[in-house]
Amino acid sequence: MRWFETPDFNFLKAHKIGQIVSGILLVASIIVIFTKGLQYGIDFRGGKEFVLEFQQPVEVTEVRSELAGPLDGAPEVKRFGSPQDILIRTDNPGDITAVQSTIMGTMQQLYPDNDATVIKTDIVGPRFAEDLKRGALNAIIFALIVIFIYILIRFKDWTFSAGAVGALxxxxxxxxxxxxxxxxxxxxxxxxxxxxxxxxLTIVGYSLNDTVVVFDRIRENSMLYKTMDYDKMINKSLNDTLSRTVITSITTLFVVTVLFIFGGEVLKGFSFALMLGVIIGTYSSLFVASSMVVELHKRKQNT
Incomplete structure (x- = not known):
């Protein structure tokens, strides 16, 4: 970590590259989301979920095609941890006991010498799913509004609020x-x-914490170096906090990676999201939030 004892990286020059990279990633993400649609789980879509444990490994594609007819539509079938465990999700409107019987009967016909056992079942009604979806969206929007107000009160400058929320x-x-x-x-x-x-929401909190640390140093340096050019002062602030940002991100990423590897199948999606969030959140603190503050400050000065 000696590289970060007295760093002198030109972040402002890298900001231009960061803006291009972020723009491409954002546009690509928006296109994928609106063309493919969000892939909701059973919590937000409603339906039934079964985890089956076989004595021997089975083919996921074979299970899916065999269940498409009895369940009136192809279910979602994935491996669930070990090769012997299969996760089956279906939006079949039938009673959960009847659906389970249909699945087990089909599996017995398909694999007569490979007995299956149901180790987990779950059901979510469509109305409850819609309530959950609405509540989750409201939680994220409310969090962003509160964050905008908090940053505005703390730093007394709307450019910092816009930079923080934009990065989130x-x-x-x-x-x-x-x-x-x-x-x-x-x-x-x-x-x-x-x-x-x-x-x-954890990603939002982590990224915000990183961003606030950088913004705090920008505010301190703006009072210490009043005659320094604004761009140079921003660059100095980013270099001053670089060691803390990198070390915190690496240690957090290490813990989350261990959780992803050893936390079991249920936590893989959660821990993978956190891994992405730590990496992207660190990048946005250095190259997105501060870049937006610089651009908005220039526009405010010109008006």
Whole structure:
């Protein structure tokens, strides 16, 4: 970490590259979200979920095609941890006992020498799912509004509020785009459920904490170096906080990576979202939030 004892990186020059990278990622994420649509989990879509444990590994595609007819539509079928465990999600409107019997009967016909056991079931009604979806959206919007007001009161400058909230939108949208893009490819569940919403709010808090540390140093340096050019003062502030930002991010990423590897299948989506959030949140604190503050400050000075 000796590289960060007295850093002197030209962040302002890198800001231009960061704006291009962030613009591409944001546009790509928005296109993916609006064309493919958010991949909601059972929490927000409503339906039934079953986890089956087989004595021997089975083919996911074979299970999906065999269940499409009996369940009146192809269900979502994925591996759930070990090769012997299968996660089945369906929006079949039938009673959960009847749906479970249909699934088990089909599996017995498909694999007569490979017995299956139901180890987990879950059900969410459509009205409850809509209430959860609305509540999750309101929670995120309310959090962003409160953050904008908090930053405005603390730093007494709307450019800092806009920079912080803009960086948070940047982080959440990119993570959401990645989840939407890889939801059908990843070997673990990347659907949007309550755990992922909790991860998004955690990402917001982590990214905001990093951003506030940088903004605090900008405010301190603006009072200490009143004659210094604003751009140079921003660059100095970013270098002053670089060591703290990098060390905090690496230690947090290490813990979250351990959680992703050893936390089990249920926590993989949650921990993967946090891994992305730590990386993107650190990047946005250095290259997005401060870049927006510089651009907005210039526009405010010119008006």
């Amino acid at each position: 939108f940047h982080d959440v949208f990119i993570v959401l785009g990645i989840f939407t893009l890889f939801s059908e490819i990843a070997p673990f569940s990347m659907q949007i459920d309550q755990a992922i919403i909790a991860a998004f």
